[in-house]
Amino acid sequence: MNDAYIEKAATDLLMQIYRDRRYLWPDQDVIPMMMRSPSIAALVCGYDFQVHSTLGDTQFNRHNTGTRIAGLIDRQSIKIAVATEFGEKVQLFTGAHEIGHLVLHENTVMHRDRAFDGSPLQIPRPPAERQADRFAACFLMPQKLVRERFEFMFCCSGQLRFSDVIAYHLDPINPDRLLYAPKESKERELALARCTRFNNRNLVSLAQQFGVSDSAMAIRIKELDLVRWP
Incomplete structure (x- = not known):
């Protein structure tokens, strides 16, 4: 199975x-x-x-x-x-x-x-x-619904291409933590799963919207390959 x-x-x-x-x-x-x-x-x-x-x-x-x-x-x-x-x-x-x-x-x-x-x-x-x-x-966390909410929240179509600007939006205090995070760490996915403010907009986090833990949503974001890595 x-x-x-x-x-x-x-x-x-x-x-x-x-x-x-x-x-x-x-x-x-x-x-x-x-x-x-x-x-x-x-x-x-x-x-x-x-x-x-x-x-x-x-x-x-x-x-x-x-x-x-x-x-x-x-x-x-x-x-x-x-x-x-x-x-x-x-x-x-x-x-x-x-x-x-x-x-x-x-x-x-x-x-x-x-x-x-x-x-x-x-x-x-x-x-x-x-x-x-x-x-x-x-x-x-149905694939279609997660994709739709993700793209709307993070102003992207398909994958979100990570950059220094994206990293700053998600963590203005220490953006390098996300910008240089190892791919296997899920640090970026966790930040996206729990994000409540992006592009000068207040948001309800994806984890909250779907009623799941931050970690569960981060895993789903990873599975659906919603973050583009260099």
């Missing part, structure tokens, strides 16, 4: 939500941002989506492992549940992660997940978890 397959699966689900939008939101016009909803995705897939303050009690953690559970999928009960105790970004990413398990891993009957917001980890994740993470990133 490669990245292209996973991205297509996420895109297909978003397209299904778009086709069903008049049924899902009968009394309002919806924008693409609203369609990136794990609870709506669960509904389209025929699952009950539940939100609880915690999933740490014996109802959800029968083996009493002591692990704090952020989300779970239960195919027998046809439900997905997420905990609010970890914050909105973790809740959103975890919900999309559970949808990833639902769509990608048909043999998963009951699965519980720890808190995660899509940021890089020092410890490698098992393949199924990486796949669900990838699905969540593609579902919450």
Whole structure:
């Protein structure tokens, strides 16, 4: 199961939500941002989506492992549940992660997940978890929508060509930090992900717009090759 397959699966689900939008939101016009909803995705897939303050009690953690559970999928009960105790970004990413398990891993009957917001980890994740993470990133940060918002915010068409002027806009105190950053560092992508002022305009950062962590958005910017390096 490669990245292209996973991205297509996420895109297909978003397209299904778009086709069903008049049924899902009968009394309002919806924008693409609203369609990136794990609870709506669960509904389209025929699952009950539940939100609880915690999933740490014996109802959800029968083996009493002591692990704090952020989300779970239960195919027998046809439900997905997420905990609010970890914050909105973790809740959103975890919900999309559970949808990833639902769509990608048909043999998963009951699965519980720890808190995660899509940021890089020092410890490698098992393949199924990486796949669900990838699905969540593609579902919450759709390629077309991210590109459109990125180009509008940073006044570019396609890739943003980094220069001393761009570096100054993003970090007027120490622009050289970004101008000479190693390509593998993601420093430029992080600066773009969290940017709230550019070209004399106040902005809502890309990470905030999409409801994800700065690191998750930086990774997505990197994946989509939105920054041109010399």
